[in-house]
Amino acid sequence: MEALYACFDEHVGICSDSRSLESGQIFFALKGAHFDGHTFAAEALTKGASAVVIEDAVPGLSEAHPGVFRVPSVIQALQDLARHHRRQWGKPIIALTGSNGKTTVKELFASVLSQRFRVHATKGNLNNHLGVPFTLLQLQDEHDLAVVEMGANHQREIDALCRIAEPTLGYITNFGRAHLEGFGGVEGVIRGKTEMYRYLLEVGGERLINPDDALQVQHAGPHAIPFLADLHTWMESDGFVHIQRGTAQVKSHLSGAFQGTNLRAAWSLGTHLGVSSEDICAGIAAYVPSNNRGEIRTTEKNVVFLDAYNANPSSMEVSFRHALSSHPDRVHYYMAGDLFEMGEYTAEEHQRMVNLFVEQGAVHVWLIGEAFQATQHPEHYRCFAQTSEALQALQAEDLSGAFVWIKGSRGMALEQLLPAL
Numbered sequence: 002m003e004a005l006y007a008c009f010d011e012h013v014g015i016c017s018d019s020r021s022l023e024s025g026q027i028f029f030a031l032k033g034a035h036f037d038g039h040t041f042a043a044e045a046l047t048k049g050a051s052a053v054v055i056e057d058a059v060p061g062l063s064e065a066h067p068g069v070f071r072v073p074s075v076i077q078a079l080q081d082l083a084r085h086h087r088r089q090w091g092k093p094i095i096a097l098t099g100s101n102g103k104t105t106v107k108e109l110f111a112s113v114l115s116q117r118f119r120v121h122a123t124k125g126n127l128n129n130h131l132g133v134p135f136t137l138l139q140l141q142d143e144h145d146l147a148v149v150e151m152g153a154n155h156q157r158e159i160d161a162l163c164r165i166a167e168p169t170l171g172y173i174t175n176f177g178r179a180h181l182e183g184f185g186g187v188e189g190v191i192r193g194k195t196e197m198y199r200y201l202l203e204v205g206g207e208r209l210i211n212p213d214d215a216l217q218v219q220h221a222g223p224h225a226i227p228f229l230a231d232l233h234t235w236m237e238s239d240g241f242v243h244i245q246r247g248t249a250q251v252k253s254h255l256s257g258a259f260q261g262t263n264l265r266a267a268w269s270l271g272t273h274l275g276v277s278s279e280d281i282c283a284g285i286a287a288y289v290p291s292n293n294r295g296e297i298r299t300t301e302k303n304v305v306f307l308d309a310y311n312a313n314p315s316s317m318e319v320s321f322r323h324a325l326s327s328h329p330d331r332v333h334y335y336m337a338g339d340l341f342e343m344g345e346y347t348a349e350e351h352q353r354m355v356n357l358f359v360e361q362g363a364v365h366v367w368l369i370g371e372a373f374q375a376t377q378h379p380e381h382y383r384c385f386a387q388t389s390e391a392l393q394a395l396q397a398e399d400l401s402g403a404f405v406w407i408k409g410s411r412g413m414a415l416e417q418l419l420p421a422l
Contacts, residue, residue, distance in 0.1 A: 005054070005070055005078070006085050012051040015079075015138055017131075024049035029079050030056070031131070038075070054078050076130065083134035084165050090140045094166055095270070098151040098159055098197055099174025100190060101316040102263055103128065105255070105290065106174050107150040109267035113284035117276045118145035128152035133162050146274075154342060156193050163200040170207040171197045172266060175315070176216050195220040209270055211262060228269040234261030240297060240306075240327050244268060244285065249278035254289045256297050256306065257323040295320075302401040303422050304328055308408045309415035312340055314350045318357060320408050325361055328404040335363050336418065338388065338409020339370025352376045367391060370413055388417050395421040 005027075009015070012025040019041035022028060028045035030038030030053060042053045043062045052068040056075045064071050072078040087094070095114075097106055104126050111122035121144040123136045128150040136149055151162045163171075176191050195216075201208050202222045210217040212227040234244045240256040244264040253264055264285060271281040290296050298305045306324060308316075317340065324335065335358060343350050355376045358366050366382045368374060369391045374384045385391040395418055405422055409415045 002078075002081055002085060005052070005082060006089075008052050008068075008070075009082060009086070009138070015082075015135070016045075016050070019045045019048065022048050022050060025051050027051055028053045029075055030054060030059075031075055031079075079131070079134045080165050083137040084167070086140065087137045087165070087167055090142070090144075092144065093146040093170065094149055094168040095146065095170045095172070096149045096151055096163065096166060096168035096197060097172045097174065098153065098194055099172075100176055100194070100313060101319070102174045103150050103152065104310075105260075105295065106172070106263050106266055107148055108288050108290075109263060109285065110148045110270055112288040113267045113271040113276060113281050114146065114148065114274060116271075116280035116284045117274075119143055120146060120148060122148040123150040126150065126152065130158070130161065133166055137166060151197070153193055156189065157196065159193060159196040160200055163197055167204070168197075168201065168206060170209060170270075171201050172209040172270070173197060173217060174263070174266075175214065191216060191220075198222060209266065209273070211266065213262075226269070226273055228265045229272060232265045232268055234258075234264055236261075246278055249282055251282035251285045253285050256295060256327075257320060259319045259323060260295075298419070300419075300422055303403045303405050304331060305405045305407065305419065305422050307416060307419060309338070309413070310411055312338070312408050312410045314340060314343075314354060317354060317408055321354075321357065321363075321406065322361075324404075324406040325363075327406075331402060331404040332365065333363070334365040334367065334400065334403050334405045336367040336369060336391070336405065336407045336409075336415065337373060338407075338413035338415045339372045341410040341412055343372075347372050348375065355382075358382075367394075369409065369415065388413055388415055392417055392421055 009027055014026050015029060016022045016026040017029045017031045017038060022045055028050040030042045039055055039057050039059050042055050042059045045053050052070055054070045054072060054075055056072055097103060107123055111120050114120050121140055127135055129152055140147060149166050151159055153159045173194050176194055198208055198220050208221040208225040210221045210225045210227055232246050234242055236242050236258045241252055242255050242260045243250060243252050268281050295308045298307060308320060340350060351372045355378045368382055368384045369388055371386055374386055407415050407418060
């Protein structure tokens with residue numbers, strides 16, 4: 002590890018895709034379901050890689066070459082290098098996980114804290130056993146702290162990520178019905194997510210909690226840091242959420258009353274770390290959601306709430322309930338896409354969502370995906386096996402003057418509907 006770290010420290014970073022390799026980077030020959038980086042290891046050296054990390058012999062590549070590191074596991078070597086680099090860097094890391102809202106909260110945390118500190122944060126949602134090491138290996142001496150998002154779909158994954166990143170403070174957004182297949186039900190989700198609290202309790206780290214969430218209070222242990230009690234949030238008629246503390250207040254670019262919890266978390270963390278209320282307001286105002294994450298878009302014909310990046314039953318229910326009261330002057334259309342990674346709970350969870358639509362009196366409902374199509378639903382609900390079929394119907398419909406709510410899992414690619422709205 003010392004030799005590999007010395008090579009890393011001397012050069013400009015790492016890479017696992019030879020097509021985007023920059024001269025001097027270390028190439029990690031990772032394996033996936035449909036690729037094997039070992040195929041490109043020799044090519045990486047000829048392209049200027051300072052080193053390649055492999056676990057299998059590569060024809061034509063001499064392991065006596067000073068730039069070839071053969072290890073038992075490339076993934077383990079990547080994680081070990083990331084942990085070693087994190088320790089050498091040695092500054093605070095704020096970690097967060099949860100069923101819903103991780104990336105939104107990560108971006109809020111980074112925006113607020115960057116008003117005072119030089120912050121490095123997870124890019125996109127690189128939050129798994131590969132993404133977290135890649136994030137850590139981008140840490141530079143100039144950074145004051147890091148905000149690291151951690152995702153999981155099975156037990157012990159959050160604990161493993163914590164032991165790589167070694168966070169000093171952690172926050173769990175919530176516990177919901179996400180990745181039920183891997184976690185084995187909601188109780189499994191709670192056990193898996195609270196691994197972060199257990200790790201922090203073990204090492205003496207800090208835990209930020211929402212005092213209104215009984216599960217957080219129960220699992221966070223003694224001396225946790227609660228949200229500030231004097232924060233007030235509300236939603237205006239345009240759907241955007243405001244937050245206030247004393248005379249300081251700001252309008253966010255986040256839509257839905259449920260976003261108030263995320264804003265309270267960001268303000269509380271900022272205050273705990275010494276960011277002024279004025280700067281916190283500036284950080285909140287600076288964050289504008291993108292990448293189809295809870296965006297409100299006003300087109301020439303309609304107002305569209307688009308959240309096509311990801312979805313699970315909990316986030317879909319909360320978002321739908323918010324949408325019910327949004328833009329009451331417009332006809333509402335609800336377009337729901339399939340929820341992935343539900344496993345044995347697939348039929349139950351999709352039926353539960355349809356029942357909710359019916360109970361709440363939703364009239365114009367479009368169900369998109371095979372799981373939703375298989376539910377028992379009112380005859381006037383429109384069903385489509387694929388997003389492309391829904392797009393064709395939407396183009397023929399030519400909606401105008403409507404409020405259109407769109408939410409589904411990433412694999413449904415529901416953003417394809419937007420041009421027709």
